[in-house]
Amino acid sequence: MNIGRLLEIIARLRDPQAGCPWDLQQTFATIAPYTVEEAYEVADAIDRGDLDALKDELGDLLLQVVFHARIAQEQGAFDFDDVVAAISDKMVRRHPHVFGDSSAADAEAQASDWEQCKRREREAAGDSDTSALAGIARGLPEWQRAVKLQKRAARVGFDWPSPEPVIAKLHEEIEEVRAEFAARAASPDDAAVQERLEAEIGDLLFVAANLARHARIDVGSALRRANHKFERRFRAMEALATADGTALDGQRLRAQEAYWQRVKAAES
Numbered sequence: 001m002n003i004g005r006l007l008e009i010i011a012r013l014r015d016p017q018a019g020c021p022w023d024l025q026q027t028f029a030t031i032a033p034y035t036v037e038e039a040y041e042v043a044d045a046i047d048r049g050d051l052d053a054l055k056d057e058l059g060d061l062l063l064q065v066v067f068h069a070r071i072a073q074e075q076g077a078f079d080f081d082d083v084v085a086a087i088s089d090k091m092v093r094r095h096p097h098v099f100g101d102s103s104a105a106d107a108e109a110q111a112s113d114w115e116q117c118k119r120r121e122r123e124a125a126g127d128s129d130t131s132a133l134a135g136i137a138r139g140l141p142e143w144q145r146a147v148k149l150q151k152r153a154a155r156v157g158f159d160w161p162s163p164e165p166v167i168a169k170l171h172e173e174i175e176e177v178r179a180e181f182a183a184r185a186a187s188p189d190d191a192a193v194q195e196r197l198e199a200e201i202g203d204l205l206f207v208a209a210n211l212a213r214h215a216r217i218d219v220g221s222a223l224r225r226a227n228h229k230f231e232r233r234f235r236a237m238e239a240l241a242t243a244d245g246t247a248l249d250g251q252r253l254r255a256q257e258a259y260w261q262r263v264k265a266a267e268s
Helices: 003-013 021-025 030-046 051-074 079-092 107-124 143-155 163-186 191-214 219-243 252-268
Strands: none
Touching: 003 021, 003 051, 030 051, 030 219, 051 079, 143 191, 143 219, 163 191, 163 252, 219 252
């Protein structure tokens, strides 16, 4: 089995006369959300250690690449072979310590070389942005972009030396959020207060991402685990309520919290 069969399938689906009506309606923009979704499903399969699911999800992600390439081919821009050639050339170009004469002492040194190579590529393409933050895509999930911004700033020395001052900053941001909630309680219809509250919560999340970076923990992975844990416990709460002959919905918060504590106790 080779990539040719998949390319033929997508070409057939996009055939103006005999293709699939849904596939024919798609554009780069309409399938972009699916591309992002499939990437997250790959990450989820990895988190769960489910290799059968990973195989399927990688196929779904590959389908997205082929689909985008097919639309580009129809527009005369590029085709799948061009995509493969471009990434192959890039990987060779960005690994001179493997395919050339240079060397990299460790993974950290290689990552620095990678960023330098990307900077030279941007300059060659006519990008005049010389900031240390240049080239960080605005289409990234915001938590991921926050970490990238922080890493770039750290490369020029703008970084806390250890987790302790980050934790102190986190407490500071929590107090500022608390103050804005108090301000909103006093002026619930004040748009400026709501805007300040949003800004302070944004600062809080930014510092939390920084703390994860200092802990060498991927923010997305940590949040996925937290989501999985919450979902598992909430479903268990619902099951306990059902076993008690009742429903979780409609119960007072104190009763629901009791179920939560029972689930936590059972897990530990």
